[in-house]
Amino acid sequence: MKMSKIKEHGLELELYSCAQCGYCQDICPIYEEIPWESASPRGKLYWIKKSLTMGVLRPNVELDEDFVDRLFQCTLCGRCHEVCQTMIDTMKIWNTARMQINHAGLRPKNLTAIVNNLEEMKNPYGLEADMRLDWADYTGLDDVPLKDEAEIAYFVGCTTAFKGVNHNIGYSTSQLLNHLEEDWTLLGEDEWCCGSPLIMAGEEEKAWEFVEHNIEEIERRGIKVLLTGCPSCYRMWKFEIPELLDIELSFSVKHTLEHIYRRIKEGKLTTLASDERTTYHDPCELSRLGGVVEEPRGILKAISKGFVEMPEHGIDVRCCGGGGLLQATNNELRLSIAKYRLEQAKSVDAEILTSACPACNLTFQDAIRTTGDKLEVLDLTEYIARQLDL
Amino acid sequence: MIFKTVPDVVVKPRKVEEVAEIIKYANSNEVPIIPRGASSWGYGGTIPTNGGIVLELTELKKIVGLDKENMTVKVEAGLRWKKLLSFLEEQGLAFNVYPSSSPSATIGGWIATGGLGIGSLKYGHLQEHIKEIQIVTPIGEIVTLSNDEQGDSSLFGSIFGSEGTLGVITEATLQIHPKPEKILPMLASFDGIETMVDVIDKVVKRPVKPFFIEIQDRDYLEIKRSIGISAPDVAVLALFVYEGPSEQVENDAEYLRGLVSDTGGSMWSHEMAEKEWDERFYYMRIRRAGPTLLAGEVTNPLTRLQNVIDETRKIKKNHKLQMGVKCFMVSEETVLYMPMYLADERERWKFLSLLPVVNEITSVGLKAGGRPYGFGIWNSFYLRDVFGNDKVKEMKDRKKRMDPKNIMNPGKMYQVKTKFGIPLWGFAFKIFTSLLGILKHF
Numbered sequence: 143m144k145m146s147k148i149k150e151h152g153l154e155l156e157l158y159s160c161a162q163c164g165y166c167q168d169i170c171p172i173y174e175e176i177p178w179e180s181a182s183p184r185g186k187l188y189w190i191k192k193s194l195t196m197g198v199l200r201p202n203v204e205l206d207e208d209f210v211d212r213l214f215q216c217t218l219c220g221r222c223h224e225v226c227q228t229m230i231d232t233m234k235i236w237n238t239a240r241m242q243i244n245h246a247g248l249r250p251k252n253l254t255a256i257v258n259n260l261e262e263m264k265n266p267y268g269l270e271a272d273m274r275l276d277w278a279d280y281t282g283l284d285d286v287p288l289k290d291e292a293e294i295a296y297f298v299g300c301t302t303a304f305k306g307v308n309h310n311i312g313y314s315t316s317q318l319l320n321h322l323e324e325d326w327t328l329l330g331e332d333e334w335c336c337g338s339p340l341i342m343a344g345e346e347e348k349a350w351e352f353v354e355h356n357i358e359e360i361e362r363r364g365i366k367v368l369l370t371g372c373p374s375c376y377r378m379w380k381f382e383i384p385e386l387l388d389i390e391l392s393f394s395v396k397h398t399l400e401h402i403y404r405r406i407k408e409g410k411l412t413t414l415a416s417d418e419r420t421t422y423h424d425p426c427e428l429s430r431l432g433g434v435v436e437e438p439r440g441i442l443k444a445i446s447k448g449f450v451e452m453p454e455h456g457i458d459v460r461c462c463g464g465g466g467l468l469q470a471t472n473n474e475l476r477l478s479i480a481k482y483r484l485e486q487a488k489s490v491d492a493e494i495l496t497s498a499c500p501a502c503n504l505t506f507q508d509a510i511r512t513t514g515d516k517l518e519v520l521d522l523t524e525y526i527a528r529q530l531d532l
Numbered sequence: 533m534i535f536k537t538v539p540d541v542v543v544k545p546r547k548v549e550e551v552a553e554i555i556k557y558a559n560s561n562e563v564p565i566i567p568r569g570a571s572s573w574g575y576g577g578t579i580p581t582n583g584g585i586v587l588e589l590t591e592l593k594k595i596v597g598l599d600k601e602n603m604t605v606k607v608e609a610g611l612r613w614k615k616l617l618s619f620l621e622e623q624g625l626a627f628n629v630y631p632s633s634s635p636s637a638t639i640g641g642w643i644a645t646g647g648l649g650i651g652s653l654k655y656g657h658l659q660e661h662i663k664e665i666q667i668v669t670p671i672g673e674i675v676t677l678s679n680d681e682q683g684d685s686s687l688f689g690s691i692f693g694s695e696g697t698l699g700v701i702t703e704a705t706l707q708i709h710p711k712p713e714k715i716l717p718m719l720a721s722f723d724g725i726e727t728m729v730d731v732i733d734k735v736v737k738r739p740v741k742p743f744f745i746e747i748q749d750r751d752y753l754e755i756k757r758s759i760g761i762s763a764p765d766v767a768v769l770a771l772f773v774y775e776g777p778s779e780q781v782e783n784d785a786e787y788l789r790g791l792v793s794d795t796g797g798s799m800w801s802h803e804m805a806e807k808e809w810d811e812r813f814y815y816m817r818i819r820r821a822g823p824t825l826l827a828g829e830v831t832n833p834l835t836r837l838q839n840v841i842d843e844t845r846k847i848k849k850n851h852k853l854q855m856g857v858k859c860f861m862v863s864e865e866t867v868l869y870m871p872m873y874l875a876d877e878r879e880r881w882k883f884l885s886l887l888p889v890v891n892e893i894t895s896v897g898l899k900a901g902g903r904p905y906g907f908g909i910w911n912s913f914y915l916r917d918v919f920g921n922d923k924v925k926e927m928k929d930r931k932k933r934m935d936p937k938n939i940m941n942p943g944k945m946y947q948v949k950t951k952f953g954i955p956l957w958g959f960a961f962k963i964f965t966s967l968l969g970i971l972k973h974f
Contacts (some may be wrong), residue, residue, distance in 0.1 A: 158823035158878065161816040164570045164636035167590075168612045177544060177591055225635060227813075228820040 145193045147242045153235055154194070159228040160187045166222035166232075171461045171479045172215050180212050183222035183232055190239055210248045213239050214471045217479070218342060219426040219461035233431075236466075237341055244344030252470040253343045264334040264352065265300040271331045274303050281313035285320060292327035294319070295365040296398075297356075297379070299372030300335050301500040307507045308500040314527035315371050315398050321532055322405055326369070332359040336375040341382070342467050353383055361392055371398040371523055373427035373499045380432065397428060398523055399498050403437040406444055413529045419448035421492035422522070423483065423506075424459040425499030438498055438522055445529050450490045460486070462497070464505030480509035487517060496522045535909075535943070537579050539566065539586040546591045548666065548674055548702045555700065555939075556672035558585055564942050565670075567696040569610065569641025572633050574827065575908025577645060577695050581943030589640055592702060595619060604663055606705045609640025614813075616706075626711045628655035632860070635813055640701035645906050647692050648831070648862040650812060654741045654775075656863070659692045666703035667691060670935035674702070690930060695907060696941035698934055712775040715743070716785055717809035719800040720792045721766035725749075725838045727795045728768050732834060734791055735772065736864045740780060744773040745861040746812070749841065751848075752856025755818045755874070764800065771808045815858055815870070822874040824883065828890050829905040830897030831862060832869045843896040844871045851889055868905060869897060884968050912948045 148157055166183035167173050179185040189209060216236055223232045243249055259268035277298075278286045296315060302308045319326045334356055337349030360368060368391075370376050380395040405411045422442055428434045435456050442449045454460040463479025484506065487495045495517050497503055506519040520528075540563075545551045558565045564584025571578045580586065592610035599605070605627075607616060613634035620626055629651035631637045642649070643665065647658035655661065659679075665688065666676045677688040691698060722728040728747070735742055747770050748756075753763040763769070772788055774781045792799055811817070819825035832840055841857055848855040848871075855873035862868045871893055877883045894904050894914065903918040904911040916924050928946055931938075943949035 154878075155820075155823050158876075159820045161819045161825065162572065163633060163816060164572045165813070167570070167636060168615060169635075179542075179588075227816045228823075229817070 143193065143242065143246045143248070145190045145239060145242050147238050147245070148190060148194060148235065151234070151238050153231070153238060156230045156232075156235060157187060157191050157194070159230055160184065160191070161227050162188070163227050165225045165227060169221050169225055169458075169460070171217060171219065171221075171463060171482070172475070174482060175475055175478050176215060180209075181215055186213060186216075186239075187230070187232075187235065190235065207248065210243050210250070213243065214250055214253075214466075215468075215475060217426070217461045217463060217465035217468050217476075219459075219465050220431045221426070221458075221461070224430055224457060237344070237346070240342065240344035241346060242344070249344060250471045253467060256339060256467065256470055257343050257345055257348070260335055260340060260352075261348070265304060266335060266339045267300060267304045269304050274298075274331055274333060275328070277303055277309035277312045278316070280306070281309050283313050283316055286316070287327045288330045289327035289363065291364045292325050293365070294324055294326040294367045294369050294401075295360055295363060295393075296326055296328055297333060297336070297368055297370040297372075297375055298328065299370055299375045299500060301374075301504065302372060303333075305500065305504055307504055308521070310524050311371055311500055311503065311521045314521070314523040314532065315369075317527050317532035318398075318402060318411075318523060318530075319369075321530065322410060327363060327365075329356075329359050329363075336372075336378040338374045338378040338382070339467060341378075346386070350387065353387065357391070365393045367401070368393050368395045369398055369401055370395070371498065371500070371521070373397065373425040373432055374501065376434075377427045377432050397432070397434050397437075397498065399437045399441060400434060402523070402526065403440050406441060411530075413445055413526070415445050415447045416529060417447055418493050419450060419491060420446040420494045420496055420525070421450050421452050421487055421490055422455070423452065423462060423487070423495060423497040423502060424455055424457075425497060425502050426459060426461050426465060428498055429459055430457045438496075441522065441526065442496065445526060448493075450492060452486050452490055452492070454486065462502045462505045463509075464499075464501040469505075476505060477509050477512060480505045481513060484509055484513065484515060484517065488515065492517065494518045494520055494525065496520050496525050498522045535579070535581045536583045537581070538583065539580045540583045542586045542588055544588045544591045548592070548668065551587065551589075551592075551668045551700050551702055552672045552674055554585065554587060555668055555670065558939050559671055559937060562937050562939060565700070565939050566941050567640075567644070567700045569638035569644070570612070570633070570636040572636045573641075573645055573906065573908065574829075575906050575910045577906065577908040577941070577944070579909060581909065581949060584939075584942075587700060589700070589702075590638060592640075596703065598623070603708050604705050605708050606703065607639055608703055609643070609701045610638050613637050613639065613642065620708060621711060624711050625708050627706055627708050628661055629658050632813060632815060639704050639706075643692055643701050643704065644694060644696055648868060648905070650744050650860075652862040653736065653745060653860075653864075654743045657692075659689060661707045662704055663707055664705040665691060665701055667699040667701050669699045670937070670940045690927075693906070695945055697931060697945050698940060700940075712777075714778045714781045715773065715775040715809075716781050717771060717773045717805040718785060718788060718802075719769065719771055719805035719808055720788070720797050721764060721769050721800065722792075722795065722797040723767050725768055725841055727797065728770055729834060729837055731788075731791050731795055731797070732770070732861065735784075735788060736861065738784070738787070740776065740784065741864065742772050742784070742861075743775040744771070744812070746771040746808070747857070747859045747867070749857040751854075752818070752858050752872070755821050755854060755856045759818065759820045761817060766798075769800075769808075771805065773809060816872075818856065818872065818874070821854070822876060824875040824877040825872055826875050826886060826890055827870055827872040828893030828897065830869045830894055830902040831866050831905055832897050832900055832902035834861070834865055834867050836900040836902075837867055837869070840869060840896050840900045840902070843900075844893055847889060847892050847896070848873070851886065853886070853889070869902065888968050907945045909944050909948060912945050915945065 337352040340349040589610040592608040
């Protein structure tokens with residue numbers, strides 16, 4: 143397999159810019175667990191580059207199944223780009239490599255199952271569309287707004303809607319929006335996956351059908367602000383869609399925490415600060431890749447007197463392990479990365495580990511089940527709602 | 533083609549005892565051992581010349597112990613410098629010198645190679661700040677060497693810059709200090725190299741030297757701008773970094789401002805100075821404009837800086853290169869001179885023809901009284917130029933004594949050997965590089 147798509151996507155220069163300085167190794171969550179050159183960003187870039195020069199003179203470069211495994215051993219956390227001396231757009235390279243692998247028919251089969259689920263059911267979990275609002279029933283949410291027109295749409299996201307451990311995020315967000323008396327609505331069954339997992343599975347083109355559908359549903363309701371608590375959806379809406387489709391959206395995109403923090407600053411949301419020792423794990427797609435760093439800290443400082451920072455935070459955050467569809471390709475690896483991060487939370491004596499991402503929440507909850515740690519893991523919206531007795 | 537650069541096996545030991553076991557095995561079977569840290573160096577120090585065992589040491593990464601009473605920290609040799617620096621900073625502590633590649637470079641890697649870097653101007657060579665090192669000798673013994681051993685030819689001293697030829701460094705005990713009260717980067721530009729050299733000469737002769745001085749010439753700044761990095765359009769830009777008690781730093785800063793103003797130079801904003809300081813590990817950013825970057829690296833007398841830059845610019849013109857100069861001061865008299873030029877490895881023949889320019893740059897440095905910063909494979913032919921015949925003989929004797937079977941990183945430094953066991957002599961290498969130079973005509 144020759145990585146010809148790298149050239150087609152204009153990424154050859156990115157690849158050749160690698161100075162092999164190795165700054166991307168010590169910070170890579172995968173390399174921490176699999177400390178071989180081939181599992182590090184530098185090693186992966188080297189092999190992709192080798193494949194481009196494969197020819198009569200260099201017949202020995204094989205991008206075999208082992209290499210495919212290596213390429214999917216990646217949470218797409220973007221930290222390799224952040225530390226890169228030559229600012230290589232590693233994210234684009236990893237996604238394009240995944241695309242190439244998919245075209246060569248070498249994609250891990252669990253990812254094909256996810257793609258099939260998405261095509262059939264419009265969510266990666268293969269569940270019926272009418273189950274998309276079950277979280278509201280399970281959590282006992284009374285007022286579920288499904289309006290024809292509203293100012294704000296809360297884009298719940300599949301991992302919040304379909305994963306029981308995240309249902310409370312949906313509940314808390316809804317309660318907060320109700321408490322703030324916002325003019326808001328859900329999209330209900332009309333919400334489809336944002337398309338982000340398709341890109342990660344190497345099926346970028348298939349994502350656009352999802353995007354078009356969602357845009358139509360949002361615009362039909364005259365939405366001004368699209369709110370989501372899922373950093374993957376957030377990044378997809380805010381950056382990927384406008385860039386890759388070269389369009390300007392008719393509505394603005396915000397993470398729930400950005401909205402809540404604004405309301406706190408406006409004095410519309412007040413609560414007594416707790417004494418609990420809290421910390422915050424930045425979701426990669428929200429902080430490093432999304433630029434939302436100050437807001438969650440502003441909120442935590444307002445509601446928790448015991449807020450402490452973890453090591454490797456803000457845009458330098460170490461990934462929880464839950465990104466890049468790693469759960470589907472290598473769950474064991476995902477959990478060992480999560481355990482490393484939990485240790486970091488424990489190292490600052492935190493009682494409560496907050497985050498702002500359903501995938502981080504799910505990953506930490508899964509990991510904590512195996513470690514039996516006493517640490518409480520909560521989405522920040524859940525913590526705010528709890529402080530407000532909502 | 534002339535070397536067998538792919539190792540037979542790569543091993544990642546997690547304990548010093550494992551290192552010893554592997555070396556004993558290699559010794560009895562006469563298999564080459566190539567110790568490897570982050571492998572971020574450009575001279576091929578960790579590239580095998582004839583296969584063998586690559587011993588990757590990055591899993592030996594524990595901070596073994598912090599002794600606040602004696603102000604020392606003991607660390608395993610595969611730990612990355614940046615990790616150590618962050619750890620110390622959290623404790624309100626600091627280490628006085630660190631490599632410009634700290635995000636990847638390992639403790640052992642820097643001991644085995646350069647030992648000159650950020651902080652060297654004020655605090656001297658790395659060796660002066662290390663109390664003890666533990667090595668595994670070429671016959672597999674674990675020994676601890678102390679800084680108390682005196683003299684140039686002490687075994688402790690000879691490990692520094694030995695590039696993996698005398699044993700494997702597995703642990704080091706470092707002398708640490710309280711974190712300085714203040715660190716102040718300042719950015720100045722000058723209308724010419726000579727003017728700047730005068731200013732540098734004055735500030736480094738003061739009782740307290742700056743912690744770091746870094747220099748970028750007009751061409752280097754221009755390449756930076758070409759890839760979207762903001763950089764002023766000036767003849768030469770110098771970053772001065774002071775650290776220590778606030779009052780003293782302020783005094784030094786005032787002195788520098790006065791000097792710069794007297795010479796007609798300009799001071800740039802604090803914000804820009806901070807930005808340059810934050811970028812101190814990012815000296816290869818300009819590779820993006822290549823996309824390949826080649827570089828010379830020579831330590832040179834500061835007084836000859838104008839001369840070596842002039843000579844290098846002639847080389848640049850001859851070969852029609854995009855080349856810029858970056859350097860930093862490593863002692864009161866010495867500057868680490870790094871001209872970097874752009875190439876494109878995709879244009880294979882032209883690229884090969886540009887490789888020998890590195891040697892031209894090194895020759896310019898040698899003529900001006902400088903020396904190559906390291907040897908690896910590429911610079912091994914300069915060993916005599918650097919040390920002289922007597923010292924080289926002493927080094928070779930030591931190597932023979934310690935490593936009679938020549939298993940430690942063989943085929944480099946003392947004698948470059950091809951995979952066929954044939955030594956490659958300096959003149960042969962020169963013919964080879966001249967032939968490469970001819971390639972540009974095709």
